Amino acid sequence: MRHKERYTSSHALNFQNKFHLSRFGEYLQSIDEWNLGRSPAEIIAEKEGQIKILKEQLQRLMDDRREAEKLETDYPINIASGYVLTVVDLFKKIETLKVGDKELVFSQMPITWAKMICRYFQEDGEPIKLDRVRRYYPRDPSKPSGGSSAIPSENQHFNIVPAKRRAS
Template sequence: MSVTYFKPRDRFDFSKDSLDIGNPLQWDRSHFLKHFFKRVFTIRDDRIDEFYQRHLAYYLSQHPDGKEQIFFKYFWSLIERQLKVLLGTNVYDEHHLRNEREIVRLQKFTSMLISLDRWNIHKSNDAVIAQQESEIFALKQEVTRLKADLKKATAFETEGYINIPEGYRNTVLHLHLQMQELKTPEGKELMFSQTQSVWMKMICKYFREGDKEINYETIRRYFPSDKREPGDKHADIPAKSKLFTINPAKKRS
């Protein structure tokens, strides 16, 4: 019975950070396991090892012939069994979020116990299966999160694109370069980006020339990272392609 392995809480012990099991007043010892896991799920992470050592010392004090291996095996079986129960719950369970928090806590306990396991008890078939189920659960949670992130990222994706007539790609590039120079009446940049790659990626992703993809490296020379010192590889838009000029609208009275 659990009460012979784990130290019960003393009566009238109202300390908030107690590691002992149970209530400070009268409580039913037949519900020991419920109180045990209530304590497991509430103690701080940095006291997990202390929790183990405290109850091990209690067990050995109550059983002169007892061995740590026996205590460890029983402790491990409790954590392993509850972890398997939680891993088997439906993700649509009304207590799903609480179950996830408790799974993470039990995984921290198993990590601590494995580090203390000199007897390789955790390598039993049931333990290995429980560990694998735990890892599978974590992977499923990660997949769910990644799918949600992907759904958000692709919410505005489209298979369509803006088509430029053959030979007029540079004309469109010139318009984009002009847009970078536009300013608001207050003198602020109308469209600001930290790097030129944003413009190039946007053009390559959403524009086509004669229904053909626009090569990133080909247009790169028109978008220097430093406009003050564009470098030898920079090229200006040819004059014949500068067909349009963007000018501020006249102020309306």
């Protein structure tokens, strides 16, 4: 661009035009799908950087997957036929246990218990459906919704009581 006199009356208009042209150039670069405004070396360098980042991300994900697979099992715990709700009742009772004034176990979301039961337990060799267990774990136990239920009394076979302290 040739040199423009800065003290003329059209200087403000020239400055504004330069600004609009530079913004338009930035816009064109942002939609340049075919990389027409860049050299092959720039394109290759950018792509190599992206490949490096993706390889590092892939390695992290593969490491995370290996760690997660260590916890997986092909042998879930089998519950006798008809006693799934008894096991659910036991977990509900475990949720309420306290050691001193602290909760023994705590889950931010109650559905975690239902997912754990469905993932690691089976009933008579068959998977347990999440929808069957979910209704016993309402989102807010203090305000159960219409879709939630209490464990029927005929499935409440056990009580968990604290052990008596033994003299040392």
